[in-house]
Amino acid sequence: MTSCVDFINTLSPCLVRAGWNADLANLLSLLLGVVIVATVPLLTVILLIWIERKFAARIQDRIGPNRVGPYGLLQSLADALKMLTKEDITPSGADRILFNLAPIITFATVVLIWAIVPFTPLHIGADLSIGILYFVAVGSIGAVKVMIGGWSSNNKYALLGAFRTIALIVSYEVPMILALLVPVLMAGSMGMQDLTRAQGGMWFIVMSPLAAIIFFVANLAETGRSPFDLLEAESELIAGYNIEYSGFKFGMFMAGEFMHVFTVAVLTAVLFLGGWWGPFVDQVPALGFIWLGLKTAVVYLFMLLIRNTVPRFRIDQVMNINWKFMVPLSIVLILLQSFLLRLIDALGLRPAPELANDLLANLPQTLVLLAGNLVLGAIFMHLLQRHGRTLREADEALAVVKGEAAPAGGMAEA
């Protein structure tokens, strides 16, 4: 274990063996870990902005940034410089302290989540026993920053934007937490490393595709991007809660948003796509970082695809989807999933502990869970279809009534 190949987790034993003071070595390795965990996502964001702009440009039949550096790679750096040199405006009547606090909280809450991301079997910031709950708790602070930012700007559009955002965040937290319970049920733990390890035989997305979809969609809403970008809604609200921010503070909001999307991609990969699992991870743990990176990239690109192709929902549609479809579905899903897991135990389909990472040994229980998920999904889709048909028929009936009434009523109604 304590070879000097890996660092962070195994750095301090190496240094002690090389004759360092144990406390100093511990402090140094901890400090290094914190710096890396806090900086790497931040630097990745610079690249992600470029990827996002290129991706959006291709979908819209443009070329995208191509002037600064090779393939426009340095465009984000130029943008960052531009933001740094812009005037820092504080609106009159703004609450100065809170106004300055909001961007910092935005940033801190996203960076904090990275403390529990398991990069490889050995490397994780802090393997908390309540890892997943920590993510939810830190994420819930995100609502505070929106509130502070929207209120302290002393701008009614910002306040309206903040209200919408909070309504969205608070509502979609419900199905997200319920969906998170499904992996916890299957892994029997809330620790991020335990959750990843439990996916050695089969990824959770196969064992419970519904939970994966609910988690993904709910998180998409939490990031506040299209199709859930009605908090931005240029035509109605101009820009949402961060309308009054300029310069570097706006940059922090923007980077925070990009990082949030990136974080969601990582968490989806960790919780449902097997995290660092991949070929040869047993021999070379550091490979896990690459597998996790690949899976994250797939999820991230999928999110970009959705962002650039799906039109915006209305606020009532967003709330209807959440409260009348996703919340009931996730509650039923938890009941079903716990029942199926009991059934699997009773039938003896659960693989033996030494075969837990074997694909074939995991197949029986996977099939049972997958079948349950598909049946439940089919039932809910059928209900949705029927509901849609009723709505449509009601609309048509209304149109018929109006069509008949129009000549009789004349211009009075208009």
Added chain:
Amino acid sequence: MIELNAQTIAFAILSVLVLGGGLGVVTTRNLVHGALWLVLSLLGVAGYFVLLSAPFLAAVQVLVYIGAIAILIVFAVMLTRSMTSLGEVRNRQWWLSAITVILLFLLLAVGIILPVWGRGAPGEVTSLSATVGGAVELGEALVAGDGFVLPFEVASILLTAAMIGAIVVARDEEDEGA
């Protein structure tokens, strides 16, 4: 008597957060500021839970009290714009609330002081448990017959009743005809 180690220092910092936040809540004229001071204070309480080796409760504290309740308070305050800066410090019920608060404080103080320093108190100060209280133990204690199943169920009935009440209060009267 009191050792100076990392835990003591952390306790001191958290106490400053909790008490300072609490002081901020009652002294500020601005209700939004008051709600945010409350967030700070609650964050300190979450830190206490971490010190007491109860990370689950710490996370729940942040999730429920900051993520839900504090947000709700801020939300309500912001919707009533004229309430954000109050000129008046006292209203007609100030003496009633003062009596309630003093009684509550005395009750809590007695409740804490008696078991620790009163008769029948343990001779030495009990040190903090080193075992981390996990979610499993908590969950079992909540639903076990000899545990806390009755208070747990009573609390859930209370919450359900509150939720139904909120729906009834918020329901649009005109909808009933349709």
